[in-house]
Amino acid sequence: MRRAVCPGSFDPITNGHLDIISRASRLYDEVYVAVMINKSKKGLFEIEERIELIRRVTADYGNVRVEAFHGLLVDFCKQRDIPAIVKGLRAVSDFDYELQMAQMNNGLSGVETLFVPTNPTYSFLSSSLVKEVATWGGDVSHLVPPMVLEVLTERLKQDGKQD
Secondary structure (H helix, E strand, O other): OOEEEEEEOOOOOOHHHHHHHHHHHHHOOEEEEEEEOOOOOOOOOOHHHHHHHHHHHHHHHOOEEEEEEOOOHHHHHHHHOOOEEEEEEOOHHHHHHHHHHHHHHHHHHOOEEEEEEOOHHHOOOOHHHHHHHHHOOOOOOOOOOHHHHHHHHHHHHHOOOOO
């Protein structure tokens, strides 16, 4: 069985993330979406909420598993016999950092990293940018799945952040 992992914080998942996950799901028998737990960072959505949203928006793929992780990604990979990490690259600026990470991960464990160029439609997209624009009442409906838009809008209203 060919396995790969798509790691990230996914706070929230965007259409750019989904593009990479979808493409990985066509190349691998099983794709894990590893939702990073960063205790030093307070996200808009709790880890469990992110996992549930990702499960819902990837349900049609049929070969995607979603799990939380903290610590080294290579340990997550070793525990699940995953030989490949799939990362989307939005711009040349992503490459410098991601190359260093890929070389470190390979040196630590032999896990390979495959870089997938992001669809140009999403080359500027990040979860942080989506949250920023949505907070100020901007239209992000074309940047996230409808279900995510609904939950995002509701959360921002609850938190009193949306103008």
